[in-house]
Amino acid sequence: MVAPLSDTPLSPLRTIAVIGLGTMGTGITEVLAKAGREVIGIDISEAQAARSLAALEASTARAVQRGRLTEQERTAALARVRVSTDLRTAADADLVIEVAPESYEIKQQIFRELDGLVRPETILATGTNALSVTRLAADSARPERVLGLHFFNPAPAMKLVEVVSSVLTAPTAVTAVTNLALDLGKEPVAVGDRPGFVADGLLFGYLNQAAAMYEARYASREDIDAAMRLGCGLPMGPLALLDLIGVDTARTVLEVMYAESHDRLHAPAPILKQLSEAGLTGRKSGRGFYTYDAPDSATVVPDALTPLSGAGGAPGRPVSSVGVAGSGTMASGIAEVFAKAGYDVVLAARSEEKAQTAKARIGKSLSRSVDKGRLTAEAAAQILDRITPAGSYDAFADVDLALEAVAEDLEIKQQLFATLDKVCKPGAVLATTTSSLPVVACARATSRPQDVIGMHFFNPAPAMKLVEVVRTVLTADDVHATVREVCGRIKKHAVDCGDRAGFIVNALLFPYLNNAIKMVQEHYASLDDIDAAMRLGGGYPMGPFELLDVVGLDVSLAIEKVLHREFRDPGLAPAPLLEHLVAAGCLGRKTGRGFREYARR
Numbered sequence: 183m184v185a186p187l188s189d190t191p192l193s194p195l196r197t198i199a200v201i202g203l204g205t206m207g208t209g210i211t212e213v214l215a216k217a218g219r220e221v222i223g224i225d226i227s228e229a230q231a232a233r234s235l236a237a238l239e240a241s242t243a244r245a246v247q248r249g250r251l252t253e254q255e256r257t258a259a260l261a262r263v264r265v266s267t268d269l270r271t272a273a274d275a276d277l278v279i280e281v282a283p284e285s286y287e288i289k290q291q292i293f294r295e296l297d298g299l300v301r302p303e304t305i306l307a308t309g310t311n312a313l314s315v316t317r318l319a320a321d322s323a324r325p326e327r328v329l330g331l332h333f334f335n336p337a338p339a340m341k342l343v344e345v346v347s348s349v350l351t352a353p354t355a356v357t358a359v360t361n362l363a364l365d366l367g368k369e370p371v372a373v374g375d376r377p378g379f380v381a382d383g384l385l386f387g388y389l390n391q392a393a394a395m396y397e398a399r400y401a402s403r404e405d406i407d408a409a410m411r412l413g414c415g416l417p418m419g420p421l422a423l424l425d426l427i428g429v430d431t432a433r434t435v436l437e438v439m440y441a442e443s444h445d446r447l448h449a450p451a452p453i454l455k456q457l458s459e460a461g462l463t464g465r466k467s468g469r470g471f472y473t474y475d476a477p478d479s480a481t482v483v484p485d486a487l488t489p490l491s492g493a494g495g496a497p498g499r500p501v502s503s504v505g506v507a508g509s510g511t512m513a514s515g516i517a518e519v520f521a522k523a524g525y526d527v528v529l530a531a532r533s534e535e536k537a538q539t540a541k542a543r544i545g546k547s548l549s550r551s552v553d554k555g556r557l558t559a560e561a562a563a564q565i566l567d568r569i570t571p572a573g574s575y576d577a578f579a580d581v582d583l584a585l586e587a588v589a590e591d592l593e594i595k596q597q598l599f600a601t602l603d604k605v606c607k608p609g610a611v612l613a614t615t616t617s618s619l620p621v622v623a624c625a626r627a628t629s630r631p632q633d634v635i636g637m638h639f640f641n642p643a644p645a646m647k648l649v650e651v652v653r654t655v656l657t658a659d660d661v662h663a664t665v666r667e668v669c670g671r672i673k674k675h676a677v678d679c680g681d682r683a684g685f686i687v688n689a690l691l692f693p694y695l696n697n698a699i700k701m702v703q704e705h706y707a708s709l710d711d712i713d714a715a716m717r718l719g720g721g722y723p724m725g726p727f728e729l730l731d732v733v734g735l736d737v738s739l740a741i742e743k744v745l746h747r748e749f750r751d752p753g754l755a756p757a758p759l760l761e762h763l764v765a766a767g768c769l770g771r772k773t774g775r776g777f778r779e780y781a782r783r
Contacts, residue, residue: 195305195362199224199272201292202281203234203265206309209337210279212238215259216251216338217366222272223265231265238263241338273299277362279331281309284434289313290321297323305355307331311382312435315375316348325350331359332379333368334719335427342719343368348375369718371711377439380707381719384726386435387447388694389427392420394451396471401686403471404489405677412648412675413640413687415723420690421471422482425464429457429471447693447753498664499609502526505581507598509536512615513587514543515643521568522644523672528581534573541571547644575601578610583668585613585637590740592619596627603628611661613637617688618744621681622654632658635665638685639674649674654681683748684741692741698726699757702777709777727777731770735777739764 196219200211203225211234214221225231242259245251251259264271269292272278278296282288289308296306306328308318319328330346343363347356356372363370373379378386392410396403407419424432433454440448457463457470464470468477473485502525506517509531517529517540529544531537548562557565570577575598578584584602588594595614602612612634614624625634636652649669653662662678669676679685684692698716701707707715713725730738742756763769763776770776 195276197275199275199278203230206335207281208234208237210333212241212338213366215262221263228267235265269295270299277305279307284312289318293322312377312438315346319348319350326352327355329355341369342715343370344379345370345372346375371715373707377442380712380715384694384697385720387697388690389420389424390436390451391690393453397451397453401679408675409677409686417721425470425472428464429454430463433458445753446751496659496663498667499660501582501668503581505578505584508587509540514540516587516639517569518544518644519672521565527569528572528577529569530572530575530577537571537573541569576605578605583611587615595624599624599627611664615639618741621652625654625656631656633661635661647675649676650685651676651678652681683744688741693754695726695730696742696757699760703757703759731776735764735769
């Protein structure tokens with residue numbers, strides 16, 4: 183009789199078998215070999231095993247060229263790897279990691295065969311990111327020795343490893359594998375068994391919504407991807423990432439997630455099925471949401487959906503002077519952007535004093551740029567001279583573009599647009615920077631709704647490259663063309679979207695943040711583990727809870743409510759934990775406490 187694993191002393195995991203030598207299996211093999219482990223790579227295809235070895239040789243050669251490995255270390259690492267098509271070569275492994283296709287039948291067959299081959303103390307790990315580790319363990323003869331070990335692609339570069347326990351997993355197995363992950367230079371996060379775990383559980387809902395947004399023709403694939411890269415600092419846009427992951431793989435993960443959650447946000451967008459069944463599975467097939475120059479290539483080539491550069495359209499209206507309404511951080515930042523681009527700017531607020539304070543804020547910002555060597559003192563002075571503070575919106579009488587950046591309150595904005603309608607000259611473009619309110623409601627407060635458009639800047643405006651250009655059903659073509667031209671002159675990347683809640687960025691970002699809160703609320707994972715998972719596994723510049731505390735929990739809750747009201751999807755209802763924190767006055771960094779506590783300034 184085999185002793186329970188919890189009673190067995192830990193032994194180092196020195197010899198490791200990796201089953202499945204695709205991109206992920208090859209990457210894991212490289213990580214293990216570099217860390218001094220003996221690796222047996224196994225694949226049913228002899229050709230794939232050979233390709234894996236060739237990929238390892240090429241990857242380690244690049245590492246030598248970049249100074250990350252010595253030639254001696256490379257030779258030693260490659261000597262530690264042998265490949266086979268025979269599962270029996272795993273017999274002496276201390277740990278077996280399977281990264282076979284996401285299919286219960288395939289994975290269960292592998293585990294059944296391993297049960298009869300490996301030593302009693304061998305740990306069996308599945309690399310699944312979608313299937314139930316518990317179900318795989320229960321089908322094994324050694325369920326206490328089965329767990330999940332989820333690496334992220336590309337495995338040599340990505341720091342995160344999710345260590346997934348089922349209710350059957352012995353703690354000693356978890357400890358052994360966690361120690362291995364640390365020895366590999368990875369950051370292990372311990373999670374329970376549910377589809378997607380932490381990182382993919384949050385990531386795939388977001389990717390699915392992006393696919394649905396594209397399918398609804400709300401925005402182009404290029405604009406959706408640019409919006410999330412430039413508006414959120416993500417390394418890749420969601421549709422490009424779906425092509426990298428594999429459209430078919432994403433569909434499988436979402437189907438498993440939906441089967442458990444019944445959350446419509448996880449129900450695979452129909453376009454994922456259509457692309458999968460047509461064989462358009464992304465980079466690996468040479469075509470998915472984008473077209474690539476060859477299968478497995480990262481190089482995007484133009485296709486029938488690629489926007490034409492310099493495509494003709496309505497000519498824009500001339501703009502030489504700009505009015506910015508507001509005295510807060512966003513208004514000051516936008517005024518600075520326009521002045522830097524050579525525009526004459528009128529910065530108007532409810533009083534002369536507020537306008538002067540806003541201009542002084544711009545002066546400090548320009549001084550910091552001078553101190554950092556980004557501007558000369560002379561250039562900074564010239565920029566500041568282009569800004570005229572005013573205590574009344576009457577000063578907008580001659581501006582060509584009037585842009586409001588006042589409080590995110592529809593009644594306040596409508597009153598301001600009624601004023602702009604009276605004071606601005608005929609033909610002036612009237613723009614709102616709202617991030618969540620209906621632009622058309624601002625337009626209807628004027629007698630010239632065709633002149634009204636949304637220009638959603640991101641904070642801080644001088645640094646953030648993105649502007650969401652929001653057309654209503656009433657916006658004139660030449661007004662849209664004007665704003666696109668202006669965005670080019672101020673060196674911002676404009677993306678087009680329609681007038682619906684959240685536009686592109688907030689409509690994709692805030693449901694993801696809300697789902698992260700639900701994970702904590704359900705005691706599935708800690709704040710720190712979730713933040714680490716998304717930074718290390720998703721390449722996000724900040725974890726969701728870091729970001730929520732920066733944005734402000736009250737602001738986040740308001741946006742969640744707007745999205746829920748607009749789309750009527752139960753999955754978008756704000757997490758009760760978020761509502762409770764806001765009710766308690768815990769609004770994030772600005773109050774010293776949100777999801778975390780902060781030292782008060």
